[in-house]
């Protein structure tokens with residue numbers, strides 16, 4: 001019997017997969033200037049975000065925005081590996097990307113140092129072995145930077161192998177927990193193998209069932225690993241900004257189907273602990 005009477009989760013949300021790309025706001029024009037973007041977060045109870053953008057100027061803008069402080073939104077900045085769309089398919093072998101990342105890390109943001117790298121994409125998991133991918137993973141592992149990676153399950157193993165810690169210390173946020181929908185068993189095996197692997201749940205195939213509630217096998221997985229899952233908006237196109245209220249309502253609906261302490265961790269606590277946000 002569906003828990004039709006269960007109340008939506010009403011606590012704070014940590015949006016761990018937010019893009020503030022050029023087409024949303026380029027510094028002068030765009031449909032989502034900082035006040036507009038922050039208003040969306042504020043009215044949805046989003047109290048902290050992992051911010052990244054193509055190019056990184058968008059993240060710099062959000063990190064410096066008075067509106068973020070006024071709205072009580074903590075900005076956790078990540079260095080995006082993309083200056084433009086061409087970089088999506090080349091970052092893993094392009095040394096100028098590595099140089100750009102080092103320069104950006106040295107520069108920092110008005111909200112403090114960068115806390116991670118990404119989001120990056122690997123459409124072919126073999127590119128996890130690209131020379132720049134190897135260097136960036138080693139850098140993240142050594143500097144304790146988190147990594148936000150849109151990759152398949154095979155690439156998780158390849159990327160982890162490039163970390164000096166062999167994946168024991170690499171704080172990898174798996175965007176969408178595998179957008180291609182690897183099995184629950186496979187996700188569980190990776191969570192077991194890599195103690196710092198976290199699953200972000202936007203666009204996750206098979207996550208929700210009837211009425212927007214969690215499918216039984218996903219509910220069981222989250223209950224088994226309450227400390228390993230995160231939520232995010234993935235505002236990769238402006239459509240996602242216009243749907244921001246709906247996306248967050250969707251999360252609140254299925255979070256309400258979990259025991260309150262588990263819902264709080266997935267919605268907020270896991271990411272807050274990861275990034276030291278109160």
Ligand SMILES: [Zn+2]
Pocket residue numbers: 017019119175234235236
């Ligand atoms: Zn994304």
